Amino acid sequence: MEETGRERKAAGPPPWAPTKSTVFRSYAAAVVGDRAEAPSARGNGVAARSSNLRAVRKRPIVARLTRDIVQTFEKCNPEFNYVDSLNPKHFLTTPAVPVHNDGLDNANSDLILYVNLELVNKKSDRRYIVEEMLGQGTFGQVAKCWDAETNSYVAVKVIKNQPAFYQQAIMEVSLLSMLNDKFDPDDQHHIVRMLDFFPWKNHLCITFEMLGHNLYELLKKNNLRGLQLQFVRTFSRQILDALIVMKGAGIIHCDLKPENILITPKVNSAAGVKVIDFGSACMEGKTIYSYIQSRYYRSPEVLLGYPYTTAIDMWSFGCIVAELYIGLPLFPGASEYDVLSRMIEMVGGQPPDDLLREAKNTRKFFKHAGSIYPGNEAHDGLRSSYRILTEDEVEARDSKKPKIGKWYFPRGRLDRLIFSYPWKNLNEGNLPEAEKEDCLALVDFLRGLVEFDPNKRWSPLQASYHPFITGEAFTGPYEPFRETPVIPVGRAATVDHNPGGGHWLAAGLSPQVGSINRSLPFNNVFPPKMPFSYGSSCGSFSSRGSFNDNVGPASSYGSYDVNNVNMYHSPLGPSGFNLQSQAGGTFLGFSPDIRRRPHLSHGVGIRLSPGGPGPMSLGASPSQFTPPNSQTQMPASATAKYVATSPARGSHGSSLGKAAVVGQYNRRRNLGHPPMSMPPHEYTSQLIQGPHGDGVSSAFARGHSGYSYGALPNSGHYNWRPQIGVSTGLSTNSSSNHGYVQPSGYNDFRPLHSSNVPADTSTSTSSVPDPADWDPNYSDESLLQEDNSLSAELGSVHLRDASGRTIQSGRLPNIQSHDIAGSNQRNDFLFHAPSLRESGHSTGHVNYDSYNHANYSQRNFPGRHGQPFQRYNHMNSTSIRPTGNLQNVQSAWSKYGMPDSTSPPRMVEGMPWEEALVTLLQQAGCRRPLEGRTSGGSFSPCLGSGGMPSN
Numbered sequence: 001m002e003e004t005g006r007e008r009k010a011a012g013p014p015p016w017a018p019t020k021s022t023v024f025r026s027y028a029a030a031v032v033g034d035r036a037e038a039p040s041a042r043g044n045g046v047a048a049r050s051s052n053l054r055a056v057r058k059r060p061i062v063a064r065l066t067r068d069i070v071q072t073f074e075k076c077n078p079e080f081n082y083v084d085s086l087n088p089k090h091f092l093t094t095p096a097v098p099v100h101n102d103g104l105d106n107a108n109s110d111l112i113l114y115v116n117l118e119l120v121n122k123k124s125d126r127r128y129i130v131e132e133m134l135g136q137g138t139f140g141q142v143a144k145c146w147d148a149e150t151n152s153y154v155a156v157k158v159i160k161n162q163p164a165f166y167q168q169a170i171m172e173v174s175l176l177s178m179l180n181d182k183f184d185p186d187d188q189h190h191i192v193r194m195l196d197f198f199p200w201k202n203h204l205c206i207t208f209e210m211l212g213h214n215l216y217e218l219l220k221k222n223n224l225r226g227l228q229l230q231f232v233r234t235f236s237r238q239i240l241d242a243l244i245v246m247k248g249a250g251i252i253h254c255d256l257k258p259e260n261i262l263i264t265p266k267v268n269s270a271a272g273v274k275v276i277d278f279g280s281a282c283m284e285g286k287t288i289y290s291y292i293q294s295r296y297y298r299s300p301e302v303l304l305g306y307p308y309t310t311a312i313d314m315w316s317f318g319c320i321v322a323e324l325y326i327g328l329p330l331f332p333g334a335s336e337y338d339v340l341s342r343m344i345e346m347v348g349g350q351p352p353d354d355l356l357r358e359a360k361n362t363r364k365f366f367k368h369a370g371s372i373y374p375g376n377e378a379h380d381g382l383r384s385s386y387r388i389l390t391e392d393e394v395e396a397r398d399s400k401k402p403k404i405g406k407w408y409f410p411r412g413r414l415d416r417l418i419f420s421y422p423w424k425n426l427n428e429g430n431l432p433e434a435e436k437e438d439c440l441a442l443v444d445f446l447r448g449l450v451e452f453d454p455n456k457r458w459s460p461l462q463a464s465y466h467p468f469i470t471g472e473a474f475t476g477p478y479e480p481f482r483e484t485p486v487i488p489v490g491r492a493a494t495v496d497h498n499p500g501g502g503h504w505l506a507a508g509l510s511p512q513v514g515s516i517n518r519s520l521p522f523n524n525v526f527p528p529k530m531p532f533s534y535g536s537s538c539g540s541f542s543s544r545g546s547f548n549d550n551v552g553p554a555s556s557y558g559s560y561d562v563n564n565v566n567m568y569h570s571p572l573g574p575s576g577f578n579l580q581s582q583a584g585g586t587f588l589g590f591s592p593d594i595r596r597r598p599h600l601s602h603g604v605g606i607r608l609s610p611g612g613p614g615p616m617s618l619g620a621s622p623s624q625f626t627p628p629n630s631q632t633q634m635p636a637s638a639t640a641k642y643v644a645t646s647p648a649r650g651s652h653g654s655s656l657g658k659a660a661v662v663g664q665y666n667r668r669r670n671l672g673h674p675p676m677s678m679p680p681h682e683y684t685s686q687l688i689q690g691p692h693g694d695g696v697s698s699a700f701a702r703g704h705s706g707y708s709y710g711a712l713p714n715s716g717h718y719n720w721r722p723q724i725g726v727s728t729g730l731s732t733n734s735s736s737n738h739g740y741v742q743p744s745g746y747n748d749f750r751p752l753h754s755s756n757v758p759a760d761t762s763t764s765t766s767s768v769p770d771p772a773d774w775d776p777n778y779s780d781e782s783l784l785q786e787d788n789s790l791s792a793e794l795g796s797v798h799l800r801d802a803s804g805r806t807i808q809s810g811r812l813p814n815i816q817s818h819d820i821a822g823s824n825q826r827n828d829f830l831f832h833a834p835s836l837r838e839s840g841h842s843t844g845h846v847n848y849d850s851y852n853h854a855n856y857s858q859r860n861f862p863g864r865h866g867q868p869f870q871r872y873n874h875m876n877s878t879s880i881r882p883t884g885n886l887q888n889v890q891s892a893w894s895k896y897g898m899p900d901s902t903s904p905p906r907m908v909e910g911m912p913w914e915e916a917l918v919t920l921l922q923q924a925g926c927r928r929p930l931e932g933r934t935s936g937g938s939f940s941p942c943l944g945s946g947g948m949p950s951n
């Protein structure tokens, strides 16, 4: 029965009701009383003074009303009980609906983050207070957090609570640990610093130094105009620096793109950039995934399904350098076919025949003409027996048109593109004298990077000596010094079972058969700073005996002795990673001498020889770990808000791409995927004959005489590259084609492979939304949005030239549109060209009449396509593919040396991932992040008795 007001009155106030005296006590009285009660205050005579409320009145009203409000309420009503958790939360994660992990995770297995949530490293009791979302990507979320201990902001990547992502994140941790600690201990090589990692609520959290905006945002900031050349040079040099170190460590980044290069604003010091996101990285020679790299930056060998090395990062790097200059992605293809077509059209030539012969996807893109196809030539001047399929041929084969994206700049050769940038003055003769040399140097620099043949593509070290980077005068085509070939690529996992019965592939090791001596190249400028020899370019197997004797820092460079690699299969169960250091501890696969390592004789798994970072050997194909029912849902809604998809934060569009890929990957996982067909030895021997001979140097030692310095390519020139055996190069002489097929209308920037597609129209007929075009947040308005933080960030940019001289110091002018509006000149500032919008064209379609063939829609800049790597393995081994029940997952787990096979992993509520992580990291010697916080540097989990972390 409902109680009436009268009855209530008669019954007296409810027990919780404040009494008049407490409720309506004045705030001042409460404060006075409060202070009067404080012993310390009393002691200091504050009580007496507190009756004077003038100090309180001076505060702003909001402060006065809310300061100590909880205590005030408590004063007013002693029964008032403030419960923090009942506060409305400001959620940062999308969606924020609790689904998994006892309501802590959403449907995507992302930890639901909200403002002021604490992420705690329970081992060190270090707390990170979530403040805002920086990005939501494939592997989880990155949040800006306050680190109370250091009074600074950090970026914390909270990995999804799924084994697959967890595994790959362990890889990220281990690779970055290695890079940070062993190869760049002094933080000099433009690689992001990892500060901490810890498990939290079944999520792995990785703490990074807080960096600024990424390079895509920087370009976008200026309406996708390019940067001034000196900035292109400076950033390129720094990225190269990172790449040199990575190559020295044998690490392939696999997802290099402008979004993964972040600005590091430093007040009063040289600004620069840092490479982030090693979440897709792997070790050279131990490549697992074939679908890697974001599409625009995907190398030809990856597109074609050819074994890859660190050279793929150099391709991406070349794309980035060009993009920094022109402001737009170089190959913004809407499909892989489109990307490859653009490469061929813009770079000239095509991948060499031996690559095409071996690559597993060749038939997707090329037609084998049986013999030398008339009129078709590879880029090195040799005729080819392959030619790229026409769109019609692709359509006839696939019963649907290939997706072809828009062209955002004049079609034509890359050199022309660079020379005529910003494309308003189409006559390259307009190029100021002063810029000619720079442009020539840039074009020549790009020549060595966007090189179809990975064996001829310049290494980062070779590229770093290019005049474009060093700032020396450019006097003619650069010939890189000969570099000792380091790591022939390992055939990506192709074998189901290794002969020894172990699981090479499960361990992430590509069997590399063949007697190849691998030693640290004499010209490795970045020997890791560690006392012993090390396996830096980890991942190659060498045959017995080939392991060199020159023990020392450069000796056991990344080699695995195929006869000594210890793979065990034992019914006794897993032995974990068995990473044993000769130095007396376990560490990340660095054994100073493979020959002396202890041989363990039990367990499944693999003991890594020098150079193989432990966790990496997980062969962390998510497919092996994703529980059958695990969800990898990434609805567009979940990705649209933050970084990955938003122009405001870089890799916009990528999430969807990645989501699609993850979905594909999961499907693939379930369906299985055929192994690559080529036996490893074939590939190895091929490589030995290729790059191990005169390799790079010979490729560039020939036929460059015709590259006439100072001469810009004229309209009659077909191939902008200096040609082997052809004395034309960039000669202005159109007669120098030497039998090359004259492209139709190079003059007019017409495509080599005419697709009859107007440049401003998309021929995509697919009803399936293309992730490349999917960018819900994209708009011209967003392009024009000022971002003061970015301006501020850049305001303190100081750039130095090659000699260390400051070329741009002090505060740069704010990046305001009026700084550049209406300017058609390369501004004496960060950016060097007006945007299409500002180059006098009205919004909407921009018709470059003078090109006659190119219409551009500035409204349709490419939706960024950070298409992710897709993880699928080539392994057919059912033993490592989860087959639908926990036990199988567990057995897969145990094969990777994960803990105790007798206690199956709990997928959601338990701690096995944390335990596994802890064990792995402990075994791998990843101690640094916790050093100083743990006893003896060991990593031990902060587990409650029940296995769950106590909060």
Ligand SMILES: Nc1ncnc2c1ncn2[C@@H]1O[C@H](COP(=O)(O)OP(=O)(O)OP(=O)(O)O)[C@@H](O)[C@H]1O
Pocket (backbone or CB within 6 Å): 134, 135, 136, 137, 138, 139, 140, 141, 142, 155, 157, 192, 208, 209, 210, 211, 212, 214, 255, 259, 260, 262, 276, 277, 278, 279, 643, 644, 649, 650, 651, 654, 655, 658, 866, 868
């Ligand atoms: N150290 C950092 N400082 C500032 N922002 C960062 C940092 N690390 C990452 N971010 C932001 O978070 C975003 C996602 O980070 P990251 O690329 O490492 O995650 P991811 O899941 O691999 O994303 P993606 O799927 O886009 O590759 C980055 O694009 C960047 O904007």
